[in-house]
Amino acid sequence: MHAEIIAVGSELVSGQKLDTNSQWLSLKLGDLGIPTHFHTTLGDDLDENIEAFRVAKSRAGLVIVTGGLGPTQDDLTREALARSADQALVEDAQALAAIEAFFARRNRTMTPRNRVQALQPEGAEPIANPVGTAPGIWMKTGGTIFACLPGVPSEMKVMFDGEVVPRLKAANLVGRVIVHRVINLFGKGESDIEAEALELTARGRLPEVGITASDATISFRISSQGANEEEARLGCEATADLIYDRFGDLIVGEGSEDVAHGLVSRLRSLGLTLAVAESCTGGLVAERLTRIPGVSDVFQGGVVSYANTVKIASLGVPADLLERFGAVSPQVAEAMARGVQERLRADLGISITGIAGPGGGSPEKPVGLVYIGLATRGGVQSRKLELGPEQPREIIRSRAAKHAMNFARLHLSR
Amino acid sequence: MHAEIIAVGSELVSGQKLDTNSQWLSLKLGDLGIPTHFHTTLGDDLDENIEAFRVAKSRAGLVIVTGGLGPTQDDLTREALARSADQALVEDAQALAAIEAFFARRNRTMTPRNRVQALQPEGAEPIANPVGTAPGIWMKTGGTIFACLPGVPSEMKVMFDGEVVPRLKAANLVGRVIVHRVINLFGKGESDIEAEALELTARGRLPEVGITASDATISFRISSQGANEEEARLGCEATADLIYDRFGDLIVGEGSEDVAHGLVSRLRSLGLTLAVAESCTGGLVAERLTRIPGVSDVFQGGVVSYANTVKIASLGVPADLLERFGAVSPQVAEAMARGVQERLRADLGISITGIAGPGGGSPEKPVGLVYIGLATRGGVQSRKLELGPEQPREIIRSRAAKHAMNFARLHLSR
Numbered sequence A, B: 001m002h003a004e005i006i007a008v009g010s011e012l013v014s015g016q017k018l019d020t021n022s023q024w025l026s027l028k029l030g031d032l033g034i035p036t037h038f039h040t041t042l043g044d045d046l047d048e049n050i051e052a053f054r055v056a057k058s059r060a061g062l063v064i065v066t067g068g069l070g071p072t073q074d075d076l077t078r079e080a081l082a083r084s085a086d087q088a089l090v091e092d093a094q095a096l097a098a099i100e101a102f103f104a105r106r107n108r109t110m111t112p113r114n115r116v117q118a119l120q121p122e123g124a125e126p127i128a129n130p131v132g133t134a135p136g137i138w139m140k141t142g143g144t145i146f147a148c149l150p151g152v153p154s155e156m157k158v159m160f161d162g163e164v165v166p167r168l169k170a171a172n173l174v175g176r177v178i179v180h181r182v183i184n185l186f187g188k189g190e191s192d193i194e195a196e197a198l199e200l201t202a203r204g205r206l207p208e209v210g211i212t213a214s215d216a217t218i219s220f221r222i223s224s225q226g227a228n229e230e231e232a233r234l235g236c237e238a239t240a241d242l243i244y245d246r247f248g249d250l251i252v253g254e255g256s257e258d259v260a261h262g263l264v265s266r267l268r269s270l271g272l273t274l275a276v277a278e279s280c281t282g283g284l285v286a287e288r289l290t291r292i293p294g295v296s297d298v299f300q301g302g303v304v305s306y307a308n309t310v311k312i313a314s315l316g317v318p319a320d321l322l323e324r325f326g327a328v329s330p331q332v333a334e335a336m337a338r339g340v341q342e343r344l345r346a347d348l349g350i351s352i353t354g355i356a357g358p359g360g361g362s363p364e365k366p367v368g369l370v371y372i373g374l375a376t377r378g379g380v381q382s383r384k385l386e387l388g389p390e391q392p393r394e395i396i397r398s399r400a401a402k403h404a405m406n407f408a409r410l411h412l413s414r
Helices: A021-031 A046-059 A077-084 A093-105 A112-118 A153-170 A190-195 A229-250 A259-270 A284-290 A308-315 A319-325 A330-343 A393-412 B021-031 B046-059 B077-084 B093-105 B112-118 B153-170 B190-195 B229-250 B259-270 B284-290 B308-315 B319-325 B330-343 B393-412
Strands: A003-008 A036-042 A062-066 A089-091 A119-121 A125-127 A136-141 A144-149 A177-186 A208-214 A217-226 A251-254 A274-278 A299-304 A348-354 A369-376 A379-386 B003-008 B036-042 B062-066 B089-091 B119-121 B125-127 B136-141 B144-149 B177-186 B208-214 B217-226 B251-254 B274-278 B299-304 B348-354 B369-376 B379-386
Touching: A003 A021, A003 A046, A021 A036, A021 A062, A021 A153, A021 A177, A036 A046, A036 B046, A046 A062, A046 A077, A046 A144, A046 B036, A046 B046, A062 A153, A077 A089, A077 A119, A077 A136, A077 A144, A089 A093, A093 A112, A093 A125, A112 A119, A119 A136, A125 A144, A125 A153, A136 A153, A144 A153, A177 A229, A190 A208, A217 A229, A229 A251, A251 A259, A259 A284, A259 A393, A274 A284, A274 A330, A274 A393, A284 A299, A284 A393, A284 B284, A299 A308, A299 A330, A299 B308, A308 A319, A308 A330, A308 B299, A319 A330, A330 A348, A330 A369, A330 A379, A348 A393, A369 A393, A379 A393, B003 B021, B003 B046, B021 B036, B021 B062, B021 B153, B021 B177, B036 B046, B046 B062, B046 B077, B046 B144, B062 B153, B077 B089, B077 B119, B077 B136, B077 B144, B089 B093, B093 B112, B093 B125, B112 B119, B119 B136, B125 B144, B125 B153, B136 B153, B144 B153, B177 B229, B190 B208, B217 B229, B229 B251, B251 B259, B259 B284, B259 B393, B274 B284, B274 B330, B274 B393, B284 B299, B284 B393, B299 B308, B299 B330, B308 B319, B308 B330, B319 B330, B330 B348, B330 B369, B330 B379, B348 B393, B369 B393, B379 B393
Parallel strands: A003 A036, A003 A062, A062 A144, A274 A299, A274 A348, B003 B036, B003 B062, B062 B144, B274 B299, B274 B348
Antiparallel strands: A036 B036, A089 A119, A125 A136, A136 A144, A177 A217, A177 A251, A208 A217, A299 B299, A348 A369, A369 A379, B089 B119, B125 B136, B136 B144, B177 B217, B177 B251, B208 B217, B348 B369, B369 B379
């Protein structure tokens, strides 16, 4: 038993819009133990749709179709499905009632056009849509099940989780459940981390462990199977414990958590506050920290000291330090960190000064040279980063921001 | 004449990785006047690949395949193409020489495995790969042309532009060239702007004008055809002029330029400097401005005043103002703007204070209530924004940042 996913829409096949529904559905089906063998994307052409449905029926036991269920003449999924199955299109009373109820709830008048959305191939049943007007279609034809859903991702996802998954389970099509757990690390390169985890990522090991890198954050992805979610979840645990034991301080969080979350959780557990002084990152550290709701309990604020006059006036960096060593120097990084810690009355101050490029580099101070500083009650220190010179501005800024946050995070975990 | 694009890779069809090659290729083909009718994605299975190639051959005049050209056993495109065309696989001397030269240039030893990358179906010709080991394949079979390229986007794109496009032109398959010009507006809703441009976006108008919205920036996309690029580009001009005349100050830039670029270009042309004071946006305005290389000529820096103590100490906001009106008030927004303008010695100061949520709202001051302030040599003013309460934190922050930058931009265009 395997699946094909068909995405219908001229805007998709022409490239105007990127289809992300098919990827989402493949991951979901995979977690239900149903592998996807084909994705097909095509435009709003009736003959091509009929033919694509026939091809899918010949090679897959489950076909999920997204798109083509709206009220306009371009919406052809209903008719194409009926024709490919040699069935008539009939008005479904249950689907019509659901559409009428949707308009009534919103005090809107239902247009005659919306009535076509209640059409279904004979022998099909409607799939309820709690968030839009288009009902879906569930239909068995030949040996293949078709589940047709709207193309709007927010509607499609709600209907897949709430309506399609229970039907797949009831039809005994769901295999073993797969659960993923993602553990994120920062501070070492992907190949170094991989070298320390060869037996974890070996082919054939169970649970399976993958390793990926994104913006210098390295993630272990544990995938564990089980007869149910609880069992699959338990299957991840020993491997996760092993990763925590082995990589300890490198671990910044799980799921979507990155270095900023790791730093904020350390600050919270120690009851400490932070302030940041940023030059080349221009507010990126502050922005990443304040994406986290409720961060005001540990984050005082920051100074973006792009101009030297701001470093002097708002951070108290001595002018002669700037003259003698230049803005991009360990001395200025330390003075910035101390300045922001004192002036913003925080327990910790972190700072970043560097050359993000593409201009502004020199042989002594090339693009990518960055100093990060950290001021604590116990003292002030700095570190040199070499992030260029061939990297683009955005990468240098992002890496510098993450390293600065990680510098403080590691200090707090000692 | 239309095209099908086939993406080969188990990591794509399983959802582990999102295929963006097919979208890129559809847009490129569209610009060459070749419409794409199908995208197919499938895994590394020989029989399924042979069958998919046969299906594509039956329904498309041009088939672009990405992926499956590497040296491993999972790489099946060479063999699947040969079998679907009933041709033998033979070692191509030109392809082998190119692979050997690639390794020699990098002083690396070529492994025996890489030799399989020189295999091609009989009658095919290799497509040179200037940036990797895998040569592509160009082959005419039946009435259909196959162009097989590596799946690595950076290799695929270079080879498509440099090798496939010239072959398509030589084969007289390229239709009229299409050029796009994108003009970005901010400050009005999509439906309002659309209502003022109905004759532009009408179906059948030439050049075609589309309208899209992304993060509250509204874009007109003009698509003009011509016998060559110059002619197509000229075809956009009258429509672009019309949009500039009609929407004037709403226009912030073209292409990837957004509100930040519009503000920076006004500051540059007037020779003025800016400083920003941010509360709920937490550095987002500063971060967006400093993405622009060389912005230090007009951007002094900023203060992220998350805590009230920072508003007092670093911006000079009077404590009694905070007590009487609260941090989220027009009075505090104006004091922040004036404070940052004076303390950071800038010509203009802008400020943002609000409730980004999800917590922190009240009936009087709900989530999404934001005040933006603007201090100039001539005075200080503020504006109230209501961006919630149902919007997520990230949307409220992004909208607030853009409105604040736009407030200053519009002031400078008077």
